[in-house]
Amino acid sequence: MNKQKIFLEKIIIFAMVIITYLIIAAVGYIVFDIVLKGMPHISLGFLTQFPRKSGAEGGILPAIVGTFCLVTVTILIALPLGMAAAVYLTEYSRQGRFMNTIRLAIITLAGVPSIVFGLFGLGLFVIFLGFGTSILAGSLTLACMILPTIIVASEEALKAVPKSLREGSLALGATKWQTIYKNVLPYSISGMITGSILGVGRAAGETAPILLTAAAFFLPKMPKSIFDQVMALPYHLYVLATQHPDITAVRPKQYATALVLLLLVLGINSGAVILRLHYRKKCRW
């Protein structure tokens, strides 16, 4: 009886170990496959040239620039909005039905499929507000999508600041805003930013939200303002892999594009991790 139990337990533990390794293997295989097949096709020319012959030749420079523009404008829009919302929710709002409604809305927003965000962006920003298919419309759409991530990350960062620091400041006669501005935000801003970057990394790799709001498959020139259409890495990859007249011929380009996108997202995320480690050392109380 006892032996059976021990045996069963061993099997369960073994199964869990296997599953864990499977996850690592899956990630490893994807990365390995992309690096192996994409690496040989990445060259200076690929990174610095415009695509030619519908992407069959040349590089992906405008797509890199386009994704960079989208990410930057998205950060500029979503970060202040998300941080302001988090400050209101954690510092000012009182618990109640209204608050529960706001929380429900944030959770719902996080669960909306990205193509729905795309359609929403098309309706509101592209058509109704008349921004057209542009960086601005695309970034606003992406911003809506990553707002929940930023709000939640910022709230966590604010909650991590001990109550005693707020009380200490208030007891000296500081107003609530002075307390937040001088004695809460300085200690939480790094956490807010690093948490938010993870959301930004996701925005950089999304296709659906920009499909209808910002992206073009081919443009002969670089964007000049935020009202211009852009090429973007995920969309470029999507078209090469599914819409191109000769999909097998452009396979190397697909892999190379995927690798660049992967490195970009990986770079953004590891930036967040490094920032966090750096500030964790600095911030103690």
Add this chain to the structure above:
Amino acid sequence: MNNPFNEDFTDKTVKVCAKNMNFYYGKTKVLFDINMQVYAKQVTGLIGPSGCGKSTFLRSINRMNDIIEGAKIEGQILIDGKDIYKSATDVVQLRKKVGMVFQKSNPFPKSIFDNVAYGPRIHGSSNKRTLSEIVEKSLIRAGLWEEVKDRLDTSAIDLSGGQQQRLCIARALAVDPEILLMDEPASALDPRSTARIEDLIGELRKDYTILIVTHNMQQAARVSDFTAFFYEGNLVEYGRTKQIFTNPAEKQTEDYITGRFG
């Protein structure tokens, strides 16, 4: 309440006065009809078992209870004869006048200088010389200057527990308060640091009206001129410390200070 005062206090200025004060957290009543006069430039100790309402009473004097959801006060608290719970009261000015030191030292994760200069800065001082003078004066008053004068720009978090608490006192003094509220300021400190804080209170009482909550009977007996004993939300007895500790009028007070409960 039995008034044990046999002497006449008309020569003493009343600094803080609670009149028929009741206090609630939500529906729970935690203070019952408190009437108490705190005298200027005296140290008043608040004693009583945990949860008796002494900290709540202390925190209602600088309206720190305002930030707790559901907190409600009835009656009056007068400072220099003015009701601080009137809607016209400027809470910022009130808290500038009524400084507070907390149970757990809470230095800000800034430099020692910036900690002490925090108060003056939010009240509008930006002149570097003025700030330096205030910081030096406050640290001297708090008995910390000699230990930190060469490292004012280092983080306050690196100070020892006792030093941190004296820094918090210096920080409170920097906004030039008239009243100091101390909520068990030495309960987390070792005996030597505690002794330093007590000596400091002895010096500060010349210039400030001090209210101190303490769980330590000996401490209350050592540092305070007046002692108030709270029990289950009632002010059971209030009088000269000497009298409370040697000849209490109430049985409950005697039981508590002799350690029979609490």
